[in-house]
Amino acid sequence: MPLGSLRPSPLVEQATQHLREQITQGEWPVGTRLPGENALAKALGVGRSTVREALRALAGAGLVQARQGSGVFVIATEIAEDWPARLRRAAITDVYEVRMMVETQAARMAAQRRTEEDVAALEEALEARARAAAQDDAAFVDADIALHAAVVAAAGNPVLTDLFAEFAPALREGLIGLVEVLGLRSADRNPGHDTHAALVAAVRDGDAAAAGAILQAELEQTLAQLHGA
Structure with missing residues (x-):
């Protein structure tokens, strides 16, 4: 040619x-x-x-x-697929399994390293999540992800923060679909509020074991719902 x-x-x-x-x-x-x-x-x-x-x-x-x-x-005849592209085509359950491993450890680290500014950001994110309950599913999922992002940020590791940011778009799409398909907000417009409040409290109180356990249980429950969807 x-x-x-x-x-x-x-x-x-x-x-x-x-x-x-x-x-x-x-x-x-x-x-x-x-x-x-x-x-x-x-x-x-x-x-x-x-x-x-x-x-x-x-x-x-x-x-x-x-x-x-x-x-x-x-050295190659095919362009290597970048990480964001791979995440976009990955099964949401696969993404969620990796998220669970990363974020559970991040919660433990956050409880050990959080600053006053981190705690303030977490409490504001929790309040924003509650306010978003009055909005549509997409807005609520965005607020939920923002709270989890604040937990990861409180771990004080920029690599973890960047990694979670890469996951966020794929998580958002999968969670919006899950909420809609399963009608998770039909009975309670703010599902999981108590669990998330307990997570914020555990990080604020410096209880790493509790923070990790709370987040692990919450993500495992969501993953089970994803597998069943």
Whole structure:
């Protein structure tokens, strides 16, 4: 497949796309050394800087790798699926099982490390969850997730906080569906309030064992409902 000259703009995106197609369609198999920057620039009708940026994008996608003094080589013909994309297509029960492991430990850590600011944020999130009970299911789920996010934040570990943030979109979609399908708010517009209040109290009081146990039991119950949905 000939490369062909590119239209004026946006050159980097077009160069990246053309080179990616060469790789993913098998024109350059794994292990192939790509033509040099000058050759690629001439074939594509662009400058070397454009080619360099395109190769950097392909390296970021996991398709090529620059080797000192040897050139740029194809290392894969399929773009690696990123973590958010994998979460979006994962079964909600699988996501929830991992969430349970991560968040239960986070609750224990939160009880040991919480600051006055963390406690204030938790109490405000609990109140916001109660206020959201008067709203629709999506708003209530958002408030529920925000409370759990506040617990994770109180653990004081930025990696845990970022990990939970990655889970949140998939959790939101699955929980809204669960609430709607099972009618979990038909009898009680604020289900689980007492459990969440006890969780906040355990973190505030520095009771790591209680915080972990409360959250473990709550998430196990929800996971059982997800399996049965």
